[in-house]
Amino acid sequence: MPIEVKSLSYTYSKKTPYEKKALNDISFTINDGDVVGIVGSTGSGKSTLIQHINALIRVQEGSVIVDDIDLSVKKPKLLEVRKKVGMLFQYPEYQLFADTVLKDVMFGPLNFGISKEEAEHNSIEALKKVGLNPESIINKSPIELSGGQKRRVAIAGVISYMPKILVLDEPTAGLDPIGKREILDLTQQLIKNGDVKIVIMVSHNMDEIAEYTNRIIALNNSRLVADTSTENFFYNYDIESLNLTYPHVVNIVKKLNEKGFNLPTNILNKTQLKDELIKSLKGQS
Numbered sequence: 014m015p016i017e018v019k020s021l022s023y024t025y026s027k028k029t030p031y032e033k034k035a036l037n038d039i040s041f042t043i044n045d046g047d048v049v050g051i052v053g054s055t056g057s058g059k060s061t062l063i064q065h066i067n068a069l070i071r072v073q074e075g076s077v078i079v080d081d082i083d084l085s086v087k088k089p090k091l092l093e094v095r096k097k098v099g100m101l102f103q104y105p106e107y108q109l110f111a112d113t114v115l116k117d118v119m120f121g122p123l124n125f126g127i128s129k130e131e132a133e134h135n136s137i138e139a140l141k142k143v144g145l146n147p148e149s150i151i152n153k154s155p156i157e158l159s160g161g162q163k164r165r166v167a168i169a170g171v172i173s174y175m176p177k178i179l180v181l182d183e184p185t186a187g188l189d190p191i192g193k194r195e196i197l198d199l200t201q202q203l204i205k206n207g208d209v210k211i212v213i214m215v216s217h218n219m220d221e222i223a224e225y226t227n228r229i230i231a232l233n234n235s236r237l238v239a240d241t242s243t244e245n246f247f248y249n250y251d252i253e254s255l256n257l258t259y260p261h262v263v264n265i266v267k268k269l270n271e272k273g274f275n276l277p278t279n280i281l282n283k284t285q286l287k288d289e290l291i292k293s294l295k296g297q298s
Contacts (some may be wrong), residue, residue, distance in 0.1 A: 016043040016178070016211065018067060020075035023061055025075075035061040037235040039075070044230075045210040048201070050222035050243065052215075053124065054256035059215045062232065063180050066213070067098035079178070091230055096125050099176035099209075103183040106155070107164030114140070114158070114166055115151035121174040125212035132173070139173040140166070142208060144198055159193035165199070177210040179203065183219060184214060197225045223260040225284040231255060248278040262286050 019210070023036040036058045043049055051059050062072040065084070066075050072085040080182065082094045111117035115136060116125050122132035137147045146233040155163060165185075181200065185193035203209045222229070222243070229246040232237035233255050239246055246252070258268075259294045262283060266276050274293055280286050 015045070015078075015080070018042070018065070018075070019061075019077040019078075020203070021065065021072065021079045022074040023065070023070065024073065030186045034235050036065075038293070039232075039237045041230055041237065041240050043211055043213070047205070047228050048204060048212045048214070048226045049228045049230055050214050050216065050226035051230050051232070052217075052219070052222060052257060053069065056220035056251045057232040057255075058235045060182065060233055062212060063100070063215060064148075065219065065262070066178070066180060067095050067100055070081045092125070096174060097176055098180060099174070100180045101168060101171055101182065101184060103186050105167035106160065107153035108167060108231075109170075110178060112114075112154055113152050114155055115147075117155055118166060118170045118173050121170055123245060123247060125174050127174065130200070135175065136169065139169040142203065142206075143169045144195070145169070161195060164196055168196075168199065172208060175208075178213070179211070180213045180215075183217070185216070185218065193221070196254060197221060201225060219247075219252075219258055220260045223263065231257075244279040244281060 019040050019115055021036055021039040022080065024036070025033045025035055039062065051062065053059050061070060065072060065077060068084050068089055068091050078083040078084065079094050080097055082090050084094060109117050110275050111120065115133070118136035118139060119132045120155050121133050121243065135153070140147045140150065145162065145165055155166060155242050158166065179200065184196055184200070200212050202213070203223065205214050214222070214226060218297065227237060229241060230237065231246065238248055238255065247260060252259060260281070262280060265286060266278065270276055276289050276293060
């Protein structure tokens with residue numbers, strides 16, 4: 014289920030004094046199994062780009078093809094592509110509106126024409142997949158839930174209609190450290206279990222991007238400036254020139270190597286760093 018973006022350009026408020034180029038000649042392909050981090054400073058075009066993937070923004074120039082559905086045609090198959098692409102915006106719990114959790118999670122499948130019985134079954138299974146106990150939660154009001162539970166219910170509401178592409182815009186915004194890790198671990202589990210085929214994550218948190226993605230698409234001033242593996246991006250690109258900060262682990266590795274260590278430049282999380290430090294120190298003893 015590839016996503017193919019070719020020569021995509023987009024301008025807000027065309028032919029007005031407020032005209033602004035948001036995307037400029039962007040091209041890339043995303044394949045099954047990719048967990049992609051889309052990064053860039055504020056105003057670089059990240060949100061505009063991801064909203065093209067399920068046609069929330071219509072193509073002006075170039076093309077976007079999602080699983081053979083061409084979104085650049087005059088009348089794209091909007092319902093079909095939005096069933097394939099589940100999108101979770103920042104603070105999705107603010108979009109919970111039904112009087113019970115079950116009704117909220119069922120909203121998506123019912124809108125896509127799934128029968129009430131199947132929608133209820135899918136919604137209960139989705140709640141299980143996000144680590145919630147359906148029996149104890151389906152009749153509760155979403156207002157009663159904790160922040161982390163609300164975020165999980167919002168994700169369940171997306172995966173209940175079984176999209177194969179999951180797009181997350183700042184998925185951990187506003188959560189405490191435990192809640193953040195739980196949500197990010199969940200996204201990894203969904204792709205590992207085959208519940209989704211592609212995960213695309215927009216985040217300003219480079220520690221999260223480093224640990225939870227295998228590929229980076231970086232934008233700067235509306236242009237694509239990097240499309241590479243996560244480790245290559247953080248160890249071989251000058252990301253500070255993009256107004257981004259290096260992940261803490263990468264900073265530590267670089268500083269230790271400057272002091273005489275010979276740590277590999279593919280370390281992206283604390284566990285890898287600990288293991289490599291132990292190996293290095295054992296080798297020096």
